[in-house]
Amino acid sequence: MKKVRWGVLSTAGIAQKEQIPAFLRSSNAVVTAIATGSGIEKALEVAKRFGIDKTYDSYEKLLDDPDIDAVYIPLPNHLHKKWVIEAAKKGKHILCEKPAAISADEVREMEQACKENGVLFMEAFMYYFHPQHARVKEIIDASEIGDVSYMQAGFSFYLDESRRANSIKMSDETGGGSIYDVGCYAIHSLRNILRAEPETVHVHAVMDPEFNIDTDAVGYLTFPNGVRATFDCSFNLAMRNEYKVFGTKGTITVPRAYRPDNNGGDGLIIVETNGVSRTETLNDDQYRGQIEHLSQAILEGKNHIAHDFVNTLNNMRVIDACMESIETGNQVKLS
Numbered sequence: 001m002k003k004v005r006w007g008v009l010s011t012a013g014i015a016q017k018e019q020i021p022a023f024l025r026s027s028n029a030v031v032t033a034i035a036t037g038s039g040i041e042k043a044l045e046v047a048k049r050f051g052i053d054k055t056y057d058s059y060e061k062l063l064d065d066p067d068i069d070a071v072y073i074p075l076p077n078h079l080h081k082k083w084v085i086e087a088a089k090k091g092k093h094i095l096c097e098k099p100a101a102i103s104a105d106e107v108r109e110m111e112q113a114c115k116e117n118g119v120l121f122m123e124a125f126m127y128y129f130h131p132q133h134a135r136v137k138e139i140i141d142a143s144e145i146g147d148v149s150y151m152q153a154g155f156s157f158y159l160d161e162s163r164r165a166n167s168i169k170m171s172d173e174t175g176g177g178s179i180y181d182v183g184c185y186a187i188h189s190l191r192n193i194l195r196a197e198p199e200t201v202h203v204h205a206v207m208d209p210e211f212n213i214d215t216d217a218v219g220y221l222t223f224p225n226g227v228r229a230t231f232d233c234s235f236n237l238a239m240r241n242e243y244k245v246f247g248t249k250g251t252i253t254v255p256r257a258y259r260p261d262n263n264g265g266d267g268l269i270i271v272e273t274n275g276v277s278r279t280e281t282l283n284d285d286q287y288r289g290q291i292e293h294l295s296q297a298i299l300e301g302k303n304h305i306a307h308d309f310v311n312t313l314n315n316m317r318v319i320d321a322c323m324e325s326i327e328t329g330n331q332v333k334l335s
Helices: 013-025 041-050 059-063 077-089 104-117 132-141 178-194 286-299 309-328
Strands: 004-009 029-035 054-056 070-073 093-096 121-123 148-158 200-207 214-222 228-234 236-247 250-254 266-273 276-283
Touching: 004 013, 004 059, 004 286, 013 029, 013 041, 013 070, 013 286, 029 041, 029 059, 029 286, 041 054, 054 059, 059 077, 070 077, 070 286, 077 093, 077 104, 093 286, 104 121, 104 309, 121 286, 121 309, 132 178, 132 236, 132 250, 132 266, 132 276, 148 178, 178 200, 178 214, 178 228, 178 236, 178 309, 200 309, 214 236, 214 309
Parallel strands: 004 029, 004 070, 029 054, 070 093, 093 121, 148 228
Antiparallel strands: 148 236, 200 214, 214 228, 236 250, 250 266, 266 276
16 A cells, blocks of 8 residues: 655654654554754654654755655744745645644745645644544534533643743743643634634633743633633643533533543543433544545545645634733634
C-alpha cells in the first residue's frame, strides 16, 4: 500500500509522545525525516528511537527534501504561520498543531499560501476523529434528549509550578495561555456538537501578572435560536476534559471528550432521560484517525477534508473574540 511520506518540524514533546507513535500505527503514512532548529543531536536521538531515516539540522533543509510529501508542525503557536507558509511554498501538505495560529488574520494568510500552492492543510484537533462525537450527534438527531438549548465544555490540567517559568504555555510571546492551549478544544467542541457558530462571546479570565497570560478562563456564548453555551479552561485544576449537552428531555455527558487515549481509547457517552441512565463505550485511536484521514486525502488527490480552513478560521475568530472580551471586559459580537 502506498504511504504518504511525512517530515516532522521539531522534536517537540507532543511529537514524541503522541504524534510520531501514531504515525507508526498508521496504515497509509510513514515518517521519513525529522528536523530541529537547535542542533542535530536531539533529532538524531529521536530518529534513532523511532526508526526515522533522515535527520536535518534546519527546517529549511527538510522542506527542501523532494522525497517528503507532507509535514507535521508541532512548533510553538507563534511560529505556526511562518512555517505553514514556508511548507506550502515548497509544495508540502500540512498537519499543524492547534491552535493553527494566534489570530484569524494569520489563518487567512496561511490559507492563501496553501491555496496558491495547491496543498492541503489541517489543524490537529485529534479529538474530532474519535467516533464518540459522531455518536453524540446521532443521539441528538434522534431527539432522545429533546431540543438542545444549552451545552457546557471544559478542559483543564494542573501545570506544575516547577515547570511554569520555562514553559511556552506560560509565555505571551509564544502564544501561551489556557485558552490557546486547552480552551480551544472546548470552544471547538461547542461549535462541533451544536453545529453552529456563536453570535456573542463574553469571557472572564484570571491573568498571571508575571507572564501576562490567562491561567484560567470562563466563557459564555450565545448561538442562534436561543441556544447558550459555556466553557472553562485552566492550568490550575486537576485533569478534566468533558462536555455536557442539555435538552428538554435529558442530557448527554462525555467525560473523556478530548483525551480518551488516556483510557486506552475508550470514549464514554452517558445518556440520562426520565431518570434513567445508560452508558455507551466507543473505542478508537483518534491520533491515528487524524493522520490516516489527511494522508488518505493526499493519496487520493482530494481538495477537501473533514476539518478544513473554514472550520479553522471560524474557531480562531471565536478565540480572537475571547481575547478581545478579556481585554475590554465586554461581550463581543461575532459578525
